[in-house]
Amino acid sequence: MIEVEDCAEGVIKYRSGVVTAFHTINYYSYDAPVTIELHCENGLAKMVADRGVVSLKDGREFVADNNPNETFDYGNGAKGYWGVSHVKQINNFYESLNDHSQLHITGEExxxxxxxxxxxxxSGKKKERIYL
Structure with missing residues (x-):
């Protein structure tokens, strides 16, 4: 068992003036897929399990679905909750070692x-704003 927070919420204000509010929970009464929704000025971005959909207000829609060639078997019937992003990052790391290319996500990023x-x-511990 891993102890983690059951819920979190907050507000992030960027230097550009953009404000982001978030609310997260992980105490479902059933085995729910990981779901992320971003409600944005010009549309909605939603990820459910391994499928991502960006729906713009102008009617355009972009879909990124699970690629069966990019799977990772965690064994014993365990769900792959976080999709294949770790597999892609690990593969990118080894590729960058082989061909001396830059990582897709650098340490700085x-x-x-x-x-x-x-x-x-x-911020939660001190109950005050934190500036970066």
Whole structure:
């Protein structure tokens, strides 16, 4: 068993003035697929399990679906909750070692997300705004 938060919510205001509000939960009464919804100014981006759909207000829709060639078997019938993103990153790492190319997600880019997550935790503990 891994102890994790049951829910989290917050507001992030970017230097550009864009405001993002989020609410997350993981205490479903059934085995629900991972779902992420982003309600944006010009449309909606939604991911359910391994399928992502971006629906724009002008009627255009873009779909990214699970590629059967990019699967990872966790064994013992375990669900692949997080899709194949880790497999893609690991493969990209080895490819970059072989051909000396840049990673799709560099350490510098990953640190931006990590700093934001740490600031969200710090804000909750201190009950005050954190500026990055």
């Amino acid at each position: 990953a640190m931006k997300t990590q700093k934001m997550i740490c600031a969200i935790y710090e």
